[in-house]
Amino acid sequence: MIRNLFGNVTGAFRSVNQAASDHRSLLIWLLLWAVVRTLLVTGVDLGKDEAAYWYWSQHLDASYAWLPFVVIAVADAVWPGVDLILRLPFIAASVFSALLLHHLCRLRGLSSSRSALAVAAFATSHWIWHTGSFLHPDGMLVPAWLAVLVCSERATRGEDDRWWSVAGAAAGLAALSKYSGLVLAAGLFTWLLWLALHGRRRPLLRAGVVFVLCSSPLLFDLLSTGFLLPASLSTLSAVAPASMPLRLLLFVAAPLVYVSPVLLFILYRGAWSLRHQWRGSAHLWLPGVMLVGCFCFYALTRGQVKGNWILPAFLGLWPLAFATDDLRSRGVVVVLLVLGGSLAALPAVTLRWPGVAASLSRSALQPLNDSYTAIVSRRDLPREPTYSWTERVCEYHGWEAFGREVDEMIRRQNVRVPATIASSEYGLAFGIARYAHLVDAVALPGDPRFVRLAAAPEQATLHLARIGQQPPGVGARQDVIVRRSAGCEPMAYEVFAPPAGPAATGPATGPGKMGVGAVATGRESAATSRR
Numbered sequence: 001m002i003r004n005l006f007g008n009v010t011g012a013f014r015s016v017n018q019a020a021s022d023h024r025s026l027l028i029w030l031l032l033w034a035v036v037r038t039l040l041v042t043g044v045d046l047g048k049d050e051a052a053y054w055y056w057s058q059h060l061d062a063s064y065a066w067l068p069f070v071v072i073a074v075a076d077a078v079w080p081g082v083d084l085i086l087r088l089p090f091i092a093a094s095v096f097s098a099l100l101l102h103h104l105c106r107l108r109g110l111s112s113s114r115s116a117l118a119v120a121a122f123a124t125s126h127w128i129w130h131t132g133s134f135l136h137p138d139g140m141l142v143p144a145w146l147a148v149l150v151c152s153e154r155a156t157r158g159e160d161d162r163w164w165s166v167a168g169a170a171a172g173l174a175a176l177s178k179y180s181g182l183v184l185a186a187g188l189f190t191w192l193l194w195l196a197l198h199g200r201r202r203p204l205l206r207a208g209v210v211f212v213l214c215s216s217p218l219l220f221d222l223l224s225t226g227f228l229l230p231a232s233l234s235t236l237s238a239v240a241p242a243s244m245p246l247r248l249l250l251f252v253a254a255p256l257v258y259v260s261p262v263l264l265f266i267l268y269r270g271a272w273s274l275r276h277q278w279r280g281s282a283h284l285w286l287p288g289v290m291l292v293g294c295f296c297f298y299a300l301t302r303g304q305v306k307g308n309w310i311l312p313a314f315l316g317l318w319p320l321a322f323a324t325d326d327l328r329s330r331g332v333v334v335v336l337l338v339l340g341g342s343l344a345a346l347p348a349v350t351l352r353w354p355g356v357a358a359s360l361s362r363s364a365l366q367p368l369n370d371s372y373t374a375i376v377s378r379r380d381l382p383r384e385p386t387y388s389w390t391e392r393v394c395e396y397h398g399w400e401a402f403g404r405e406v407d408e409m410i411r412r413q414n415v416r417v418p419a420t421i422a423s424s425e426y427g428l429a430f431g432i433a434r435y436a437h438l439v440d441a442v443a444l445p446g447d448p449r450f451v452r453l454a455a456a457p458e459q460a461t462l463h464l465a466r467i468g469q470q471p472p473g474v475g476a477r478q479d480v481i482v483r484r485s486a487g488c489e490p491m492a493y494e495v496f497a498p499p500a501g502p503a504a505t506g507p508a509t510g511p512g513k514m515g516v517g518a519v520a521t522g523r524e525s526a527a528t529s530r531r
Contacts, residue, residue: 045399048427050135062217067176090139094132100146108319118322127258137178144174168207172214187287232448251299254307270321288313355487398485403435423464
């Protein structure tokens, strides 16, 4: 008996020591993963969406992605003007996400090796790599929702009802991260309402009160504005007119842009396995079903298709997906990780060194390179005139030097400062606002997404138009400036004087001087022919 007792103790100690060793190894690998991503984004300027998010964080409201914008604003206040500092909180949040996912897998009974595999597939997906390295609402949505899943899993096990309060707070943070978080929260509270109808009211009360308190800034903004911003996003990622079956096919296949075919198959396989175990895991799958159903509706009725929109729905299914027998084969595991890592490394490397993308585009990958416009609606294309993946990569480069060029042009033309610029191309406008020190505001005529954020067009001292077209009513061309970066084609911009009016005749840096504006011409002939 004594031998068995000490044998059990020794075994228990070994088990505890092994678990501690596994956690240390996981943490070390995740820290190395974070270091690699940090190195790959060092020296990369803000892309057009990142510049827009930064500008939004400087004019903060609760209409969209309030939590990520607060994080960006705080980071910028700590060390102003340094792009890497803005991205570090998102890199740290992705490490926290991986740890939460590992914990969720262990709570659901996955072995240590299966849990580690699930985290590896998660970490090497392009979706998590990108949203956890650059400024992106998913960078905060993912850890917030994983926290909801972990807390609700603990609460359903009867550990402590207070976990429902924490789950409600995390759901509120998810809602403040992105509109998708509201839909996911709706799924969670649908299940809690079902529990309340069957006599368990405390989970709904605990989670509901805290959720409303945490998400109240967004809820108040949406109700007070009549859902103005969600309505203005109705053309985002709308595909060309297509039949219902084709739209459904695109909707199902769209996540392939963000995860590998093998990982997507495993996730769909995990969803299929729910038919045998749906009763005990409603808190994991019901929010995901709500999110998929919501975006499937928009895909079928409006043609809005984007793969990363539905990927948060799979977070609750991740433990179920990686518990399937499909992963017993070592070959499948190797293909899963190698393919996933390769598909994440390709955009990561080309964003860091755009010359690599240019070299690939001259090869057999040219048709793939030109496929970029398939993810941009015809209505939105003039607002973000990017016609290939190589152009998309080059949007992350050359902005610091270009900002200095804009400042020099403003001084040369004696434009009153601080200047306000106007453009239908939000990437150009927000990029200049970020990197030109003499510009502090933007106007975006014809773009309702930023109507509450942007200045009135008549206030502009710099005017920008979409590529190849002069904006109506502006004065004569004053100058030409060029954005250059290694590995990218130079982008030229014409400078035009604004029309006569308050912006042109107001106070200036010199007596009797007229304000100036800029219009983007870029690759005019090529861009015009492709439109």
